[in-house]
Amino acid sequence: MKRIFPYLFALFIAFVASIAPAQEQDIKIAVIDWTQVETLLALGVQPVGAAQIADYNAWVKAPEIPEGTVDLGLRTQPNLERLSELKPDQIFISPMFQSLTPQLSRIAPVNNITLYTKNNVSWQALEAYTRTIAKDTHREDAAETLIQSARDTFVSLSTQRPVEVAPLLMVQFMDARHVRVFGNNSMYKVAADQIGLKSAWQGDTNSWGFALVSIDKLIDLKAQIVVIEPLPAGVKQHLEQDAFWQYLVKQTGYPALTIPAVWSFGAIPSTVRFATLLTSALNEEAH
Amino acid sequence: MRALPTTLILALAVLIALLMGSHLANVGALNSPFINPFATDWHSRTSVALTLTWWPRLFSTLLCGAALAVAGVLMQQVLRNPIASPSTLGIASGASFSLMLATLYAPWLMSFSHSLVALAGGIISMGLVFALSWRRALSPTIVVIAGLVINLYFGAFSTVLLMLNQEKLSGLMIWGAGSLTQTGWDNVEYLWPRILVAVIIAFIFLKPLSLLELTESGAKSLGVSLTKLRFICLGLAVLLTSWVVASVGIIGFIGLAAPAITRLMGVRRLVPKLVISMILGALLLTLTDLLIQLLPGILAMVIQTGAATAALGAPLMLWLLPKLTLRHQTQAHTVLTRHHHQVSRLNRSSILWTCCALVIGFCLFATLSVQTDGWQWLLLQGDWSMLEWRVPRLLAALLAGVMLAVAGTIIQRLSGNPMASPEVIGISSGIAIGLIVTIYAGLASSTMGLYLGGLIGALLTMGLIILLNHKSGFQPEQVLLTGVAITALMNAVQTLILAGGDPRSYAFLAWLSGSTYYVTSDTLLPLAVATLALVSLGFLFSKWLDILPLGQSTAQSLGMRVSRARLILLLLAACLTVAATLVVGPLSFIGLMAPHLARLLGFSRAREHLIASALVGGLLMLLSDWLGRQWLYPQEIPAGMVASIIGGLYLMWGLRRL
Numbered sequence: 001m002k003r004i005f006p007y008l009f010a011l012f013i014a015f016v017a018s019i020a021p022a023q024e025q026d027i028k029i030a031v032i033d034w035t036q037v038e039t040l041l042a043l044g045v046q047p048v049g050a051a052q053i054a055d056y057n058a059w060v061k062a063p064e065i066p067e068g069t070v071d072l073g074l075r076t077q078p079n080l081e082r083l084s085e086l087k088p089d090q091i092f093i094s095p096m097f098q099s100l101t102p103q104l105s106r107i108a109p110v111n112n113i114t115l116y117t118k119n120n121v122s123w124q125a126l127e128a129y130t131r132t133i134a135k136d137t138h139r140e141d142a143a144e145t146l147i148q149s150a151r152d153t154f155v156s157l158s159t160q161r162p163v164e165v166a167p168l169l170m171v172q173f174m175d176a177r178h179v180r181v182f183g184n185n186s187m188y189k190v191a192a193d194q195i196g197l198k199s200a201w202q203g204d205t206n207s208w209g210f211a212l213v214s215i216d217k218l219i220d221l222k223a224q225i226v227v228i229e230p231l232p233a234g235v236k237q238h239l240e241q242d243a244f245w246q247y248l249v250k251q252t253g254y255p256a257l258t259i260p261a262v263w264s265f266g267a268i269p270s271t272v273r274f275a276t277l278l279t280s281a282l283n284e285e286a287h
Numbered sequence: 288m289r290a291l292p293t294t295l296i297l298a299l300a301v302l303i304a305l306l307m308g309s310h311l312a313n314v315g316a317l318n319s320p321f322i323n324p325f326a327t328d329w330h331s332r333t334s335v336a337l338t339l340t341w342w343p344r345l346f347s348t349l350l351c352g353a354a355l356a357v358a359g360v361l362m363q364q365v366l367r368n369p370i371a372s373p374s375t376l377g378i379a380s381g382a383s384f385s386l387m388l389a390t391l392y393a394p395w396l397m398s399f400s401h402s403l404v405a406l407a408g409g410i411i412s413m414g415l416v417f418a419l420s421w422r423r424a425l426s427p428t429i430v431v432i433a434g435l436v437i438n439l440y441f442g443a444f445s446t447v448l449l450m451l452n453q454e455k456l457s458g459l460m461i462w463g464a465g466s467l468t469q470t471g472w473d474n475v476e477y478l479w480p481r482i483l484v485a486v487i488i489a490f491i492f493l494k495p496l497s498l499l500e501l502t503e504s505g506a507k508s509l510g511v512s513l514t515k516l517r518f519i520c521l522g523l524a525v526l527l528t529s530w531v532v533a534s535v536g537i538i539g540f541i542g543l544a545a546p547a548i549t550r551l552m553g554v555r556r557l558v559p560k561l562v563i564s565m566i567l568g569a570l571l572l573t574l575t576d577l578l579i580q581l582l583p584g585i586l587a588m589v590i591q592t593g594a595a596t597a598a599l600g601a602p603l604m605l606w607l608l609p610k611l612t613l614r615h616q617t618q619a620h621t622v623l624t625r626h627h628h629q630v631s632r633l634n635r636s637s638i639l640w641t642c643c644a645l646v647i648g649f650c651l652f653a654t655l656s657v658q659t660d661g662w663q664w665l666l667l668q669g670d671w672s673m674l675e676w677r678v679p680r681l682l683a684a685l686l687a688g689v690m691l692a693v694a695g696t697i698i699q700r701l702s703g704n705p706m707a708s709p710e711v712i713g714i715s716s717g718i719a720i721g722l723i724v725t726i727y728a729g730l731a732s733s734t735m736g737l738y739l740g741g742l743i744g745a746l747l748t749m750g751l752i753i754l755l756n757h758k759s760g761f762q763p764e765q766v767l768l769t770g771v772a773i774t775a776l777m778n779a780v781q782t783l784i785l786a787g788g789d790p791r792s793y794a795f796l797a798w799l800s801g802s803t804y805y806v807t808s809d810t811l812l813p814l815a816v817a818t819l820a821l822v823s824l825g826f827l828f829s830k831w832l833d834i835l836p837l838g839q840s841t842a843q844s845l846g847m848r849v850s851r852a853r854l855i856l857l858l859l860a861a862c863l864t865v866a867a868t869l870v871v872g873p874l875s876f877i878g879l880m881a882p883h884l885a886r887l888l889g890f891s892r893a894r895e896h897l898i899a900s901a902l903v904g905g906l907l908m909l910l911s912d913w914l915g916r917q918w919l920y921p922q923e924i925p926a927g928m929v930a931s932i933i934g935g936l937y938l939m940w941g942l943r944r945l
Binding site: 055059070071072073074075076077078079080081082084085096097099102103106173174175176177178180206207208210212213214215216219220232233234236237242243244245247251265 | 327329332335336339340389390394395396397398399400401450451452454457458459461462466468469470471589656658659672673675676677737786787788789790791793794796797798802804805807916920921922923
């Protein structure tokens with residue numbers, strides 16, 4: 001049973017990828033923001049240039065940036081000379097990189113597309129975001145296919161997951177004593193919502209949907225702990241010996257789940273990936 | 288005399304007891320068996336929270352505060368410098384750099400022992416400082432300068448690593464902000480025996496150390512081996528700091544503030560000074576930490592205690608400053624006014640040659656560069672449109688380098704302190720705070736907004752510097768201390784923000800690290816005009832700059848109105864810094880390095896010093912900007928960082944000859 005999920009996800013990716021060659025590459029786009037990169041790739045658009053490609057492939061992982069896309073350097077300061085050599089038709093940025101606009105707009109029109117702002121992130125927002133990007137790259141059909149296949153995946157995942165699941169406390173370790181805990185406005189919570197699960201974190205979160213807390217603040221939460229990889233070096237060994245963490249996990253009543261790395265600030269592709277991995281981890285625990 | 292310290296310590300202790308009591312009462316532990324800090328009752332949530340997090344945290348704050356204060360007293364005594372503190376020797380930056388390297392390139396080391404890596408980094412940077420100053424018998428001034436250089440060096444490298452690897456290193460930022468969260472007793476068990484031994488050794492060496500209050504020759508004639516004494520005491524201070532830094536992270540200001548407050552209360556003799564500082568340090572850190580724990584989570588982030596002590600300590604320091612009577616720093620003068628045997632004279636032809644070098648360098652850098660297809664020379668390749676991107680950046684780097692160098696020369700001569708520079712007196716930090724506020728208020732959408740924010744920050748800082756120093760007649764040491772406090776405040780704000788993990792903070796880091804990225808041809812003209820006007824003003828005042836380093840009394844006897852001259856020169860330096868910083872960011876350190884380099888080349892008269900350091904500054908920034916864009920193409924390293932890395936190497940080499 002649990003073997004199914006990786007296949008399901010592979011099927012999703014293969015399905016999405018099959019749309020790609022269907023349309024001609026008609027518009028040259030350079031992208032700075034990784035959330036936009038993953039969305040573009042899922043829509044079958046290969047950007048001419050993207051920022052920090054090696055880091056993207058290490059942190060966002062899927063869909064991977066294919067050969068042929070040129071590395072533009074840092075996201076905070078993309079290489080202007082290389083960008084101007086590429087002669088893109090449009091440059092996609094997000095509000096985080098707004099201060100680059102004066103320089104970038106000398107090269108090509110700058111398209112500033114927002115996803116992560118305060119109280120904005122929801123499944124509707126993810127759909128709208130995907131449609132906006134699709135409209136600007138003339139991939140409206142691909143967007144509808146992507147959204148529909150994501151919805152289908154969610155439906156099938158929610159029937160396959162265990163019936164009784166406690167609210168999820170989704171955390172990512174920053175060091176041995178501090179975690180980012182994800183709640184409102186986070187992509188992880190959207191993914192959990194879509195398969196009918198709840199988030200246990202009711203506290204404040206920032207525009208990216210997380211709060212940075214020390215682990216002693218987690219003591220009262222009755223929840224299923226979900227640890228999202230990667231764990232910083234040395235943290236795993238520390239947690240195995242840390243009596244407080246052991247106690248924390250024990251008092252929740254469930255063993256802590258570990259989930260392979262998924263980009264925390266992603267769009268639809270990451271959401272689907274997270275929901276898939278989450279379901280398979282929950283099923284594995286139930287067996 | 289003794290009454291004041293006792294009262295203060297009692298008052299702090301009572302406050303801490305009240306806070307502790309209210310916490311224990313709140314969780315209902317006062318009249319229950321859970322009160323014992325060392326026995327965990329696993330069936331009770333309250334008991335677990337108290338014995339595994341709250342009590343260990345309390346004990347570690349007491350230990351860390353005491354250790355840092357002792358380290359501070361030792362350093363200030365040995366280096367005879369009231370602004371020396373554990374961060375002066377580059378321990379924190381060395382530790383932080385080694386942690387970054389280990390995280391990126393040798394994660395197994397981090398799994399092996401996090402604190403051992405940090406300890407090794409701290410000790411290696413101390414070793415470097417000692418190696419650089421060994422030939423001058425660890426003379427206080429040389430040690431302080433060497434520490435500063437090492438600090439800048441590791442700081443620059445760390446910033447570059449951070450910019451290139453923001454995801455991987457974000458966890459270390461929390462450590463950098465000094466989190467005292469504990470989940471068990473291991474830190475306390477690690478710290479207490481070590482700190483105890485170090486403090487006992489410190490007490491054994493107190494007697495010879497107090498002889499250092501006398502002049503150097505006086506101490507020598509009493510048969511004290513100065514080098515050995517300095518080595519042991521500085522070594523102790525470094526170890527104390529490294530242990531604290533390795534186990535809980537970087538905690539600012541306690542090492543500076545506790546001894547300063549003690550001195551302020553009129554405690555002169557070394558033994559009571561050490562004891563009172565130690566108790567004060569422990570109580571101050573504990574009090575801050577207890578107060579921090581009362582704060583609710585603001586903006587979904589934790590306020591880390593290390594950064595908070597720095598943020599709270601800075602205003603305290605600023606308030607104390609006017610009350611602090613400082614001994615004149617005769618030490619610093621010896622280096623600065625020491626004339627070289629062969630004083631180099633600038634003649635027309637050497638200036639001409641240097642200018643030629645500048646022009647040739649400029650043309651070469653503008654045409655030769657790595658592009659997508661590898662190294663390209665525009666003369667052969669003919670894609671001249673690239674100049675549109677390169678020329679403004681190179682020109683801006685050059686102009687900014689000249690301005691910062693002139694500002695640095697003015698400030699160093701004015702203060703007679705080789706540690707001084709626009710970065711050090713706090714103007715750059717003021718600009719950085721302005722930028723932070725602008726970015727987080729959401730006004731950063733336009734470059735104009737950023738400029739304006741920076742300018743307002745600079746003006747406010749200037750106002751503060753003038754307000755705090757006009758009574759003392761702009762005493763150089765006071766001005767420097769003001770700068771140290773403002774810089775500490777900026778650092779605190781910066782580490783707090785980086786530790787929060789907000790992805791926006793990296794845009795701010797990119798701005799902060801000094802890059803010509805945002806320069807366009809429109810911003811060049813005002814910059815050129817400002818350079819021309821301000822630099823010529825600097826030359827007009829060169830006579831003052833010749834007289835001021837000779838000391839206040841000499842200057843007055845020559846008929847100079849010292850306070851007025853200092854104010855005017857300070858204003859000029861501030862304007863130069865603002866103009867340059869708004870283009871290349873606040874952290875270039877050219878203002879510190881260029882005057883040093885010019886002096887190492889042998890120019891010590893004001894006019895020649897100004898010209899030489901302006902040329903050195905300009906050339907260095909030109910080279911740095913170009914190199915920064917080639918080194919890791921397509922990633923760009925900010926010019927200011929490259930300048931610190933190149934210039935720092937030369938400074939280290941030059942220090943051996945000083």
